Amino acid sequence: MKTLIRWSLTLGILINPLTNLNFIQPAAVVALPQREIVEFLSGVPVYSLLDQQGLPIGRQLDDGSVITPVFMSRNEAQAFLRELKEINSQTADSYRIQILPLSRIYEIARDTSTNSSRLFLDYIPSAQELRTARELVTEKGQKYPGDVPLYLAKLESDQSYLTIKQEDQEVVPIFFEKATIDRWIETVSQTRPELGQDISINVISLSSLIANLENNDNALLRSLRFWPSQEMMKIIRSNSENQLQ
Structure with a gap:
């Protein structure tokens, strides 16, 4: 299945991530502090498609929120960019593949999200x-x-x-x-x-x-x-x- 097609099919996972929760279900307590989450994610290098302003590529949802792919493999990021070039070469040329710590793209999503509009991260596996x-x-x-x-x-x-x-x-x-x-x-x-x-x-x-x-x-x-x-x-x-x- 092509990356762009798979990207569109995984939207539900990002909108309701807890539906896939099978890891641990403790009684609700205070959440882990954001700074500790960021530190935990900082050691994971990922690939993102960024424009000249350093903003990740995104697809707008019906409610005004945006979803952006986060790639675990350069091959998957390259495949996505190739498919995008076939669909819209001008848009594709304005983005480049960039390695970032997962914590950075996580912070971008958190800092640019508001009550009325959110930036969702779609984690693309190999x-x-x-x-x-x-x-x-x-x-x-x-x-x-x-x-x-x-x-x-x-x-x-x-x-x-x-x-x-x-x-x-x-x-x-x-x-x-x-x-x-x-x-x-x-x-x-x-x-x-x-x-x-x-x-x-x-x-x-x-x-x-x-x-x-x-x-x-x-x-x-x-x-x-x-x-x-x-x-x-x-x-x-x-x-x-x-x-x-």
């Missing part, structure tokens, strides 16, 4: 990961209707999430790639063979996770850490090398 997530969820007799899939490792016996130690803190890694979490689980199983058959993979969507962060505050949410995809890792390493030069 086609491969979307297929993989759907296959994994289908095997469990469920359906994955979400956007960018995220993977977490869970113990079936007590429904707890597997953690790693990071700076003397136990954190729950969230993976952007199925292949990466598979390798991690294999390493864990070699170290702790008694856990091997007890580990399962949960799939959640990025929009559902962000909706959780915006509406809840609890120990589990505060322990989450993103594990970058291979493409993201290359971007992070490249930026680190440039800063050292």
Whole structure:
């Protein structure tokens, strides 16, 4: 399915993101502070189509709100731009693909939204990961209707999430790639063979996770850490090398 077509079909997910929530449903409490959400998202590089003023491309909805695509893969962003060029080359020429931290595009959406008009972010996954997530969820007799899939490792016996130690803190890694979490689980199983058959993979969507962060505050949410995809890792390493030069 072409990116532009898929973009139009995912509008409902952004308008009502909580419908896909299958991650955690604690009792309502004070939401996670915005500054902590921004910090949490800052380590995730994404691709956006920006004009000369630095504003993202958008599509206006009937209620006056605007929706803009946020790409996890450069290939998906390039495919979108190529399709746009076929439809309207003049519009396409006024935009460029730009790498941004997810926190930046999240802040743009928050700062430009008002009570009467909102900027929604439509998270566009890589086609491969979307297929993989759907296959994994289908095997469990469920359906994955979400956007960018995220993977977490869970113990079936007590429904707890597997953690790693990071700076003397136990954190729950969230993976952007199925292949990466598979390798991690294999390493864990070699170290702790008694856990091997007890580990399962949960799939959640990025929009559902962000909706959780915006509406809840609890120990589990505060322990989450993103594990970058291979493409993201290359971007992070490249930026680190440039800063050292």
